[in-house]
Amino acid sequence: MRWNNLTQPSEFILLGLSSRPEDQKPLFALFLTIYLVTLVGNVLIILAIYSDSRLxxxxxxxxxxxxFADICYTTVIIPKMLVNFLSEAKTILYGECLTQMYFFLAFGNVDSYLLGAMAIDRYVAICSPFHYITIMNHKFCVLLLIISFLVPFLHSLLHVYLMNQLDFCASKNIIRHFFCDVTPMLKLACSSTFVNEIVIKIEGVPVFMIPVTSIITSYLRILIAVLKIPSAAGKYKAFSTCGSHLTVVALFYGSVGYVYFQPLSSYTVRDRIATLIYTILTPMLNPFIYSLRNKDIKQGLGKLIVRIKSQ
Structure with a gap:
């Protein structure tokens, strides 16, 4: 392979979670299990919802x-990880790297926007229950869903395009991460990343903050409304409908905030570990969090499993 001193590389090396040979097979087994649990758990949630009229x-x-977004999110990352665990080269082609980055950013933000839409849904259900059907009508929900996919995919396209404009050195082709993320790749650039960093602050932060603001505003209003409920049982019932969503929000945004709200130069091994939480662990845990705390989901899953066994 021949590279110029300053050019677009044909491939990168993904350093991964560990470079020790003895760690590769155990890590392969661990993440294969996580991936299968994620797929089965989220597919069961989807099938339970669409097979039960009450859901x-x-x-x-x-x-x-x-x-659905969680399945796509993990599929963007884990299969390549699994291949690299069993490969000595651990390489990823330049085009594959940008493609992985595009879908990672897209589905990661789709998750964020859907969490924001779910917060709005909970706010209307608790604070305006008599107007719920009027406010959360079919057109409004379709609009929320379109925004949840359109904005992230356009946002991702912008950042991948800007990444493709950078020059990379032949001597700096090791990505100190387990997938192609924006921050580790910016650290490899040999040309100025000023435009990329400015766009992240001007465009990226507001795009990220839209669903966050939606969640914070919705739950502040929910909290005010719940505190006005006279009975303790009523307060508990109102809060219990939000428990699963709040748990997922805390896991997702807590780890995302830890990784991204710090200077580019401070990206460390701890950030890679924190990234595992929102890219791999949260999508795996979501079905358990929602099913364990939701009687309707548990009943729907029970009916689905009985139907599968009978067939």
Missing amino acids: QTLMYFFLSSLS
């Missing part, structure tokens, strides 16, 4: 969309 409501419509 075909707007709240579960967004949950099934979140499960």
